Amino acid sequence: MIETIGVVGSGTMGIGIAQIAAQNGHQVILHDHSEEQLKKSKFNLEKVLIRLVEKQKITDSERKDILSRILFTPKISELWPCGLVIEAIIENIDIKHQIFKALEDIVSEHCILASNTSSLSIASIGASLKNSNRILGVHFFNPAPLMPLVEIIPSIQTSNKTTDSAKKIIESWGKTVVLCKDTPGFIVNRVARPFYGEALRIYEEGIADFATIDWALKDLGGFRMGPFTLMDYIGNDVNFAVTESVFKAFFYDPRFKPSFTQKRYAEAGYLGRKSGRGYYDYNKINNNSEPIKDKVLGTLILNRVLCLLINEAVDAVFMSVATAKDVDLAMTKGVNYPKGLLKWGDEIGLEVVLNQLQKLFDFYGEDRYRPNPLLRKMVHENKTFFI
Helix, strand or coil, rough: CEEEEEEHHHHHHHHHHHHHHHCCCEEEHHHHHHHHHHHHHHHHHHHHHHHHHHHCCCHHHHHHHHCEEEEEEEHHHHCCCEEEEEEEECCCHHHHHHHHHHCCCCCCCCCCEEEEECCCHHHHHHCCCCCHHHEEEECCCCCCCCEEEHHHHHHHHCCCCCCCCCHHHHHCCCCCCEEEECCCCCCHHHHCCHHHHHHHHHHHCCCCCHHHHHHHHHHCCCCCCHHHHHHHHHCCHHHHHHHHHHHCCCCCCCCCCCCHHHHHHCCCCCCEEHHHCCCCCCHHHCCCCCCCHHHHHHHHHHHHHHHHHHHHHHHHHHCCCCCCHHHHHHHHHHCCCCCCCHHHHHHHHHHHHHHHHHHHHHHHHHHHHHHHHHHHHHHHCCCCCCC
C-alpha cells in the first residue's frame, strides 16, 4: 500500500488533491517552486478545513491531523519517498516534460507518475521518461474534494500494473473512477463540446438569444446550468481554449469547430463572472434580457443540442474511448448531467435521435451533424445501450 503521495503544483487543483489524500490518511508532500504560492495554498486550505469543522463534516482534531500530514515544500527533491506523484501544473507540454524528467531522477523506480492534465496527450508526456510504463493520466474535476469523478487514462506505454494500482488508490479515496483511452478531451471534455458549440451555433443563426437557450436547456432539459451561464462561470477564455485545443487535436474535425462568437467575447475581455461581463452583464443584472419561454422553440433547441451530445457519447463508445457505462458515469458524475447521455438516448429512442441528426445533416450538409455509424447500426439492429 502506498503511504506517501506527492503533488506537484499548489494551485486550486493541486491543493484539492493534497487535501483528499491527507483526509484519507496519507502523508502528502506538496511541492511548488513558488514559496508565496505555497503560503497562499496553505492559508486557503486552513480556511476550507475550518469551514468543514463548522459544518460538522470533520472534528477539530481531524482538521489538525489533516494539516499535520501535509508537507509544503519548494524543494522537488523532498518528493523522494512518494509511491505516487500527481502533477497538477500549467497545461504546457515542455514544462511538464521538465517536471517528469526531474521526478524520475528523484523517486524510486516503483513510484507511479501521474498527470492531472485535462487536454494533453499522456503518451507525449510519458515520452520524456526513460521508464514510461509507469505514467498515466489521473484527471480530477474542480473542486477536486467535492467532485466525485476521476478519469484514469493509461497511455500506450502504461503497464496494466500501473493502471490497476492507480485505480485502486483513487477508488480508496471514495472517488468514482472511469477508464478512458488517451484521446483528446478524454471522455468529459470530448463528449461535452456540443453543449457549448451547438448552443453558440443556435445563437449565431438567430434562432434564440442567450437567455432563451439557457432556459431551454435548464428548465426543459434539467441541466443544472444553461450553456451560456456555465461558460460565464468557467470563463470564456478557458472554455474557448479547451475547445480550440480539442479541435486542433482532432485534426480539425468539424464536430469540434470553435465559435467566432465565443472568440470575439474572449478577445473583448467578456470572460464571464470573473470579469463582470460575459454573455450576461454581472454588474447590471437588470440589463440582461428575459428568456422567451416558448415551449415549442425551447423543445427545438433542447432536442438539437441533446441529439448532438448523444451522438458524441455514441462516438466515444464506437471509437473505444470508454465503455457505455463509463461514458454515462463520466457525464453524470463529472459535469452533473441530469442523465447519462446513452441512457437518455435509449429513453428518447435511438431511431428518433438518428432521424433528428439525419435531418440536420441533410439540411446543413456539414460533417458536424453526421450520425455515428454505431448509432446507425444499433437502430438497424433494433438494439439499445441499457434498456
